[in-house]
Amino acid sequence: MSIIQAIIIAIVEGITEYLPISSTGHMIITSSFMGIEKEEFTKLFEVAIQLGAILAVVVLYWRRFFPAKAAGGINWSFYFKLIVGVIPALVLGYLFADKIDELLESPTVVATTLLIGGFVLLFIDKMFNHPTVKTVDQISYPRAFLTGLWQVVAMIPGVSRSAASIIGGMQQKMTRNIAAEFSFFLAVPTMAAATLYSLFLKKWNQGGVTQKGYELILASKENTIAFIVGNVVAFVVAILAIRFFIDFLKKYGFKAFGWYRIIAGAVLLVMIYKGVIA
Template sequence: MFIELIKSFVLGIVQGITEWLPVSSTGHMLLFDEFLQLDFPKEFTDMFFVVIQFGSILAVLVLYFDKLNPFSAKKSPAEKKSTWTLWKKVIIGCIPAGVIGILFDDLIHDLLYGPLVIAIALIVYGILFIVLESTHHTPTTTSLESLSYRKALLIGVFQTLSLIPGTSRSGSTILGAVFLGCARPVAAEFSFFLAIPVMLGASGLKVLKYGLNYTAAQVGVMIVGMVTAFVVSLFCIRFLMNYIRKHDFKVFGWYRIVLGIVVLLYFGLFAS
């Protein structure tokens, strides 16, 4: 049991870091799962990888509580209205991925979840990040308030690409937002907020599919993973927001390419 808790702790660290950086949490989890396989049924492990994301979501809610809270007594009526408008944009942005995810979740999992697809997605999106950042562009959307409903929906369309494993949810939404003319801080924050309903919904669906018949050991493993992901996410989100105010996303693009090659080599040479 102690070993499983240690594994959960490590996986929580990986989740907390890779969920918010545009480097694909799925790709990292695939590699770490090769060496840190949880000693539980596969159905529980699949659910665990999704449910520990709840810890990451709590970090967003804590860090951005004031910005996301439309009921705050500190806010003026105009500020409360602006907060409700932000939530409307988030909901609109979640519709495409929500619909596609509900309709085709099992099919996507059965057909696309494999090292080859993940590696290709890592490399392709890594190249796209480098190409996009090498192209001069002046942001036209420099605040969440100026983000239009149309642009929010289009960013949501980009988010559907994250259903392909290895793409990265934050990677697809940030890349899409920057491509659509959003400043990097706006792209990153809106990506964080889009994660709230999407990841809560995904976690809920996995729990419902698995059921509520957990052993004490399984509950302990999930709690350790979620708490770890929460704490690590707090630091990771702050790091990313500070980083992108002075730097671009090229380093993440190169990292994705290297990781994609590692995945190809490992699973081609050693795990076949």
């Protein structure tokens, strides 16, 4: 993977991570389109650059994560809700890690789930149009858990963690804006856990040599630079994407993202059928 390829993938991650169109799916397709070999570092890189996207949420919503004492001190219930909400993804993600890795190599799975998810987003605004939860503080622990449970569906590439958790939040009577913000907040522990697992616990087999993720990154100057540059790019682009998404969502809802997914999924299936993408 060249530095230019790393930057392109990082831009894709930053744009798509918090939009309901699947960041993993877009990175898989982008890698396939550029002809990047699916080696261990490529798969690690696509997970590790989530650090930049995570930091973007923390920076944009720093008052929520680090409230000033003058504003009433730390709201511990907010953190506990995130813990409750992230439990399903952590447990099932750990149990099915190997199966998820297999799915991460399939553009066909991505194209199919993009299509299905697109049709869901076309009707999501009408399906859940009587919200009662209008602030993050009104989210109960059961609602946080059930919303987090929807994240499990996003382990299938192309589903979109953002879309799944937003739909889960709206199903739990949240307004679409609050559902989107809570989805961002849930992303921080969810993605942090996945990234830290990939860096420090998961064993990667690169060329017959078993290494931890951080060892794989430090194995060469190119890998190290790609990791650093990728996270910086993902951070900057994710900040811009989050701001755009919230403003767009308030005005137009999810239908445009639904049509995008349907068109993208259909085009990808044709490209796969024609052999343009392996």
